[in-house]
Amino acid sequence: MFTSHALVYLNAAARAEMVRMLADIGARRDLAVVTNEAHQLHAWTDPVPNVTPDATTHITVVAWRGGTATVEVLAEGDAHGKWLRYEPHGYAFAPPALHGGPDA
Numbered sequence: 001m002f003t004s005h006a007l008v009y010l011n012a013a014a015r016a017e018m019v020r021m022l023a024d025i026g027a028r029r030d031l032a033v034v035t036n037e038a039h040q041l042h043a044w045t046d047p048v049p050n051v052t053p054d055a056t057t058h059i060t061v062v063a064w065r066g067g068t069a070t071v072e073v074l075a076e077g078d079a080h081g082k083w084l085r086y087e088p089h090g091y092a093f094a095p096p097a098l099h100g101g102p103d104a
Contacts, residue, residue: 036059052085059076071093072089
């Protein structure tokens, strides 16, 4: 699955439901989700990674293999593609939507 500046059009409850739905699918089969979204809408870890203060967009891969999820922010950049910095960082899969925290 791939999203690019689409999650902003979903409210917090709908984003949380999307996370729960994808986590359920990923628990049962291999799945990769690639997002190019505003870092504030990052719904896969808590806290939200913000590697560089001037970055507004994260390119993130959430992958489930054998029911285990991994999260990697591959790059960060400007929302309009003026620049992109490739600096992969791995994070624990800990979506607030799955752990009783606030919706993403």
